[in-house]
Amino acid sequence: MSSGNGGQPQTLTKPALGEQEAAELVDRVFGLKVSWIGPLPSYDDQNFHVRVSRDRGAAGGADEYVLKITNSEDSREPDLIEAQTQAMMFLNAEGFPSATPRLTKDGTIMSLESASGCGNKKYMVRLLTYLPGTPVAKIATNAQIFYEIGKLAASLDKALSEKFHHPSAKSLHRGQFIWNLANVPLLDQYIYALGQNKYREVVEQVIEQFKGKVIPKLSSFRACINHGDLNDHNILVDSSSASPQHPEYRVSGILDFSDMSYGYYVFEVAIAIMYMMIESPDPLRVGGHVLAGFESVVPLSGEERAALFLLVSGRFAQSLIIAAHTALLYPQNREYLMVTARTGWKHLMKMFEVGQEAVERTWFETARAYVNPAPAPQVGGC
Template structure:
């Protein structure tokens, strides 16, 4: 049961926070793969918070990720994610060691073999960017797309140290260089995980159990709205990945460099320093001084793209913004999905500890 405070909170605009993944079974994924991704016969489920994902593989080991998309994701957001993979593939020679998955269109010839499959968008005469799949348990069709499955170690295997933190910043810089000339209207949407829109979590604060933490967050949001938001409007902005967390990166065998970047579903148009702040916030929970970690990530980014003094001044503001999001949004969601609460809250404690550690220095003038 929701607490009185939580029960009175208004629902956020972002339906993806409250909409469950589509009820797609492994046999459904195998059926779609047989029809429209010929040769990819093996199928295994993958984890995912919003969507239902499967790894489909060929006999030679080549694999794709087959994504059955959450019904709350707009068609424009799907188009944006497809468009960015095409954009990055066209510029792959400039990406250095960091890879992104390639977009894999479906073979339209297989559509005639299954009456529950419908074509999506044409990408040539005989290929589809996505498919619509009719699932009996869902009122409408489920959108499906596929992209390359990148091998590599999970981002949680990243070693804690200056070399690794510098590599995270450098990868963020390399990616942002490639995204600098990418534009899409969906990146300008209202989005609760946009750090620049962090004040939108206010209605969720009733779900944060500690009164002290609620008060600190509210005080931070007051300053953010009055002081930080106007300053951010004057900084260089572009489309950014917006979620370079350990869940969305792959690392090399040594754990000291990035080997791949995944999941572009949270992309937004924002100050480029938000990319640095968000990536750093996940690394700053390592033992030691978190500001040393932030400095290393910033230095890595600046090895690719120098920042202005005004940008450097605002990085810590956006680190705290992401930490506030990681405290408030999971707390709110866990009340609505108690059966999945452990997974939803998996990083809240680390975010809370880091926010508390940074808040006093920030409030005394570090910002």
């Protein structure tokens, strides 16, 4: 749930195809007849859930897809979209539940298309397998799913960083990309969207502390490829438990690779913590469960742990400022854009009210309990 545009969220580039036009696109580009089509929510691309009449060529008889129409600004970077799509295919082959592209009639994974009524704008079009499951945003979360998401975040970055060697991966060095956590200082240019209020003061404080305490430490963090947007709408789960009272969730889908970029392992865990806080009745404790899962795969160094509070705060600042800015541009999409803001401000204010030391203590003690669980009480005996 983020904005692309290479770090320039002010450009109005979101596609606006009608359902009929989208269905015709699927037929023309992929050679599939649409039997049903419906819109899916999106930030600055356009997505449709598509059912097609089964054809003999569909691998495994799959007949549900997501038609993803990338905004015209990002569509100018085919190497980047190629890298994202190749990463999804790589992860799927590694056993991660990520979508894979249906090839076009020409045998390619994507196609640059013109849309009628949009001047000379061109949009990159892909047809991705539809992943089943429920977004984390729509379930009653618990410690187990937070731990699983932390573990997933670390496993995914580790696999990409150690084994993904496609030539297009070089395009993931994205410089000024506004959603890369290293670029929190760039938020200064969009902060006007908040107006003047108490929230703005906290965000300004986050940005200044980030410049002084996080930026100088970046070179000591371990670099990797980040998914960059493991939020509560981009992770799908299903319940593997027979008990509706105590469901055990497993991740069934990982969506939206459009924020992938080179970053650092600690960025991914910070992003996951921030978004999981949004969906929890006990947000300050969430970080410990996510961290425990992450560190079961990639333990953090002392310097990485010390930056965690400001990295989580920095992601809150990115999400809240860019949402406010983008809502000024797309008032008709305001409700979707502001979904994080509803509780995001409350959580960020609470973090600063409680203070870094106390929040970190809660996170680290919660995470430690996974490694050193309390001994079971002795019953009877000598």
